[in-house]
Amino acid sequence: MAFDPSNKIQDLLNFGEFGGVNPSITDSATYTFMNLDTMKEAFDHEMEGCFLYSRHWNPINKFLSKALAQLEDSESALVTASGMAAISCTLLQICSAGDEILAHRTIYGGTYALMKNFLPRLGIQARFVNMLDVDAVQNAITKQTRVLYCESLSNPLIEVADIAALRSIADNHHLRLIVDNTFSPMVVSPIRLGAHAVIHSLTKFINGTSDCVAGCICASKDFIDALTNVNSGASMLLGPVLDSFRTASILKNIHSLHIRMQKHSANAQFLSEQFEKLGFRVFYPGLASSDQHGRMQRIMNPGFGYGGMLSVDFADAEKASRLMAAMQKAMVGYLAVSLGYFKTLFSSPGNSTSSEIPKKEQAAIGLSEGLIRFSVGLDNDIKRSFERMKKCLHEVDLI
Numbered sequence: 001m002a003f004d005p006s007n008k009i010q011d012l013l014n015f016g017e018f019g020g021v022n023p024s025i026t027d028s029a030t031y032t033f034m035n036l037d038t039m040k041e042a043f044d045h046e047m048e049g050c051f052l053y054s055r056h057w058n059p060i061n062k063f064l065s066k067a068l069a070q071l072e073d074s075e076s077a078l079v080t081a082s083g084m085a086a087i088s089c090t091l092l093q094i095c096s097a098g099d100e101i102l103a104h105r106t107i108y109g110g111t112y113a114l115m116k117n118f119l120p121r122l123g124i125q126a127r128f129v130n131m132l133d134v135d136a137v138q139n140a141i142t143k144q145t146r147v148l149y150c151e152s153l154s155n156p157l158i159e160v161a162d163i164a165a166l167r168s169i170a171d172n173h174h175l176r177l178i179v180d181n182t183f184s185p186m187v188v189s190p191i192r193l194g195a196h197a198v199i200h201s202l203t204k205f206i207n208g209t210s211d212c213v214a215g216c217i218c219a220s221k222d223f224i225d226a227l228t229n230v231n232s233g234a235s236m237l238l239g240p241v242l243d244s245f246r247t248a249s250i251l252k253n254i255h256s257l258h259i260r261m262q263k264h265s266a267n268a269q270f271l272s273e274q275f276e277k278l279g280f281r282v283f284y285p286g287l288a289s290s291d292q293h294g295r296m297q298r299i300m301n302p303g304f305g306y307g308g309m310l311s312v313d314f315a316d317a318e319k320a321s322r323l324m325a326a327m328q329k330a331m332v333g334y335l336a337v338s339l340g341y342f343k344t345l346f347s348s349p350g351n352s353t354s355s356e357i358p359k360k361e362q363a364a365i366g367l368s369e370g371l372i373r374f375s376v377g378l379d380n381d382i383k384r385s386f387e388r389m390k391k392c393l394h395e396v397d398l399i
């Protein structure tokens with residue numbers, strides 16, 4: 001049966017301690033115990049409804065974590081202070097010195113830099129392959145490999161991962177499959193397709209207002225318990241706890257995520273069709289002409305479209321940058337990194353979010369200097385926005 005994550009969030013009852021329709025915002029770092037025995041028990045085992053210290057768990061973070069577990073259909077989840085904290089805690093929980101990570105060759109720039117530049121200092125090496133090529137993944141696995149890492153829709157070329165195929169490779173080699181689902185909440189449900197853990201940067205679509213940085217890990221109860229273990233858990237010991245005021249506002253925003261994703265997707269579909277009609281090379285899995293279209297149709301949840309992210313290759317770097325300036329002036333959106341905001345955001349990945357990737361590798365993976373990535377906004381009248389974009393294209397001689 002078709003999976004609808006919005007129903008699962010809809011059915012959550014998170015009322016506050018005095019019957020408020022929203023839960024109270026946790027305003028305590030520490031919690032009292034009626035006697036020493038319960039305190040010792042809380043340290044030794046997690047007790048439902050019993051809190052110890054807010055870096056470990058606190059009520060509002062538990063509410064948001066539960067909503068995120070519903071979203072991803074995972075047993076459990078943990079909110080963190082950023083998407084990068086979710087990624088680094090997950091990798092450090094699984095990997096030790098001597099272990100290897102195998103990752104897709106086009107991933108978020110920060111994740112790439114963590115794996116390429118930082119983790120080797122701890123003796124953890126990463127290698128990058130084209131994960132769309134299942135044989136290439138198979139061939140790159142060594143005795144040291146512990147993790148397969150990819151994004152369900154990858155940044156910035158919007159390639160669709162074959163999560164089920166990657167899971168079967170992972171099973172054959174006793175690896176963990178970690179999938180970053182930041183680009184496609186509700187649209188894709190990686191846990192249901194076989195991922196062991198799902199990462200989100202809540203900073204993006206899930207919060208949707210670009211007013212804070214936050215992240216989460218959705219996984220089995222055992223894995224989340226391991227992350228939060230007071231003696232050995234990466235999140236407990238590295239300490240990237242999300243502030244409760246932020247948690248409370250994200251928890252409210254997640255209840256409109258389904259409506260927002262539908263609108264982001266419909267607008268992105270419209271823009272990609274229009275850009276394609278003008279003759280540009282467009283990367284969007286909703287296009288019938290896209291080589292990612294068939295795979296996307298097999299894995300997507302019905303009803304949320306193909307997501308709000310698209311990239312267009314304008315071929316010429318100088319014209320692309322003048323186009324972005326013109327679009328900002330024409331009030332189409334903002335020249336900014338990040339995504340999932342209610343207004344359209346655009347940037348050129350080669351010079352921003354993917355700049356950690358050396359120029360030579362950028363060329364090898366097909367990342368053109370004239371590429372613009374769009375995070376399409378919630379514009380009610382996207383035709384009007386496109387007319388403005390077309391004027392800008394004229395202005396910079398792209399049409």
Ligand SMILES: *Cc1c(COP(=O)(O)O)cnc(C)c1O
Nearest residue numbers: 082083084108182201203213214
């Ligand atoms: C932004 C982003 C991250 C990092 O998240 P932060 O919240 O900025 O730490 C990770 N993965 C993807 C795909 C992202 O877009």
